[in-house]
Amino acid sequence: MAKRKPPRLVTDRKGNYYVYYSADGRSQRKSLRTHDLSTAEARFAGWLEQYNKEMMVDPDPLIEDCLDYWMDQWISGRMLSENRYPSVVNNLKTYFGKKRVSEVTREHSLEYARMRRKAQIGRSQAAEGTIRHELQKLRACMRFMCEAIEPREKRISRDLIPFIELPSPSPPRNRVLTTDEIYRLREFLGDLVWNGQGREKTDRLSKISRFVFIAMETAQRKSAILQLRWDQIDLDKNLIHFLPAGKLQTTKRRPALPISSRLRPILERSRKESVSEWVCDNPRDVHEQIKRVGQELDIDGLSAHVFRHTWATRAVESGVPLEKVAAFLGDSIDTVRENYIHLSPDYLRDVVDLD
Numbered sequence: 001m002a003k004r005k006p007p008r009l010v011t012d013r014k015g016n017y018y019v020y021y022s023a024d025g026r027s028q029r030k031s032l033r034t035h036d037l038s039t040a041e042a043r044f045a046g047w048l049e050q051y052n053k054e055m056m057v058d059p060d061p062l063i064e065d066c067l068d069y070w071m072d073q074w075i076s077g078r079m080l081s082e083n084r085y086p087s088v089v090n091n092l093k094t095y096f097g098k099k100r101v102s103e104v105t106r107e108h109s110l111e112y113a114r115m116r117r118k119a120q121i122g123r124s125q126a127a128e129g130t131i132r133h134e135l136q137k138l139r140a141c142m143r144f145m146c147e148a149i150e151p152r153e154k155r156i157s158r159d160l161i162p163f164i165e166l167p168s169p170s171p172p173r174n175r176v177l178t179t180d181e182i183y184r185l186r187e188f189l190g191d192l193v194w195n196g197q198g199r200e201k202t203d204r205l206s207k208i209s210r211f212v213f214i215a216m217e218t219a220q221r222k223s224a225i226l227q228l229r230w231d232q233i234d235l236d237k238n239l240i241h242f243l244p245a246g247k248l249q250t251t252k253r254r255p256a257l258p259i260s261s262r263l264r265p266i267l268e269r270s271r272k273e274s275v276s277e278w279v280c281d282n283p284r285d286v287h288e289q290i291k292r293v294g295q296e297l298d299i300d301g302l303s304a305h306v307f308r309h310t311w312a313t314r315a316v317e318s319g320v321p322l323e324k325v326a327a328f329l330g331d332s333i334d335t336v337r338e339n340y341i342h343l344s345p346d347y348l349r350d351v352v353d354l355d
Helices: 037-055 063-075 082-096 106-117 128-147 179-189 207-218 222-226 264-272 287-297 304-317 322-329 333-343
Strands: 008-011 017-023 026-031 239-241 256-258
Touching: 008 037, 017 037, 063 082, 063 128, 082 106, 082 128, 106 128, 179 207, 179 287, 207 222, 207 264, 207 287, 207 304, 304 322, 304 333, 322 333
Parallel strands: none
Antiparallel strands: 008 017, 017 026, 239 256
16 A cells, blocks of 8 residues: 655646645645745645644643634534634633643632632633633533544543533522613613714614614523624514524524514614614624613613513513423523523412312
């Protein structure tokens, strides 16, 4: 059997440079898109570094390499909220990156949590829920390295996987808007135009108005609303498809929902005024804008989650079956039952006045 040649730099008759290499038992080539030798050599060096990394089988890899594999093979192009992962991965790499899988201990996860709370890692002090979320992603990365990384030769032994201790779950966020607060929000945001300092003045309905109306009427998660594009809204069929085409559902499901009579005119106006593919102009966060609305209307504790929790609470209190509430929210029936069943009008009515 002929010996497989190593990757090499080759030029064709027209002076185009290519990398020639073997993969899956066949000769392959990759264009370096240049006629210049020095440029081709630099690009070849970068390609070769990545190639060697992919081909190398390390039974005890660095955590930073594990995170890179996980992002490349499992997250990019697959996860709905993939734009939120790079900051998580950067924080994890800062502390765990240069450690090998076998070197990580339970104490390291505890130390990571302490440093995140003090802003010694990351740009600001992290809440318990944020720290828990990041360490859960590290756990997911370790499972990926055991079960799903390709090629299979790179999969590591389950015995290497460390125990990663998580902070306790955050307490429930139980703030529910009153009827008066909902009315004031609708009145204030129904025709709100906010022109930022230094920006060209416009009569377009503000981004925060669009976001809050969609949040109050659909009860969807913040990321699902901010990532909503106009091609996901079907005004002819009166439907919003919160799951983008080609994306897979996760445990945080994104349903297709009918457009309410209150939301429809907001969407119709916003569609006419649209300036981008995004319903909310762009997917950037609205935390500060929500905070400002709360201050303007003297509504304490206003957040994106409050709109979702308020919808669910009012729906269950109105007697909507838990199965329908779960389908609307994109949650499991168990999650909805655990958090909301006590609000149902008939809850435990059949076990009182038994005599």
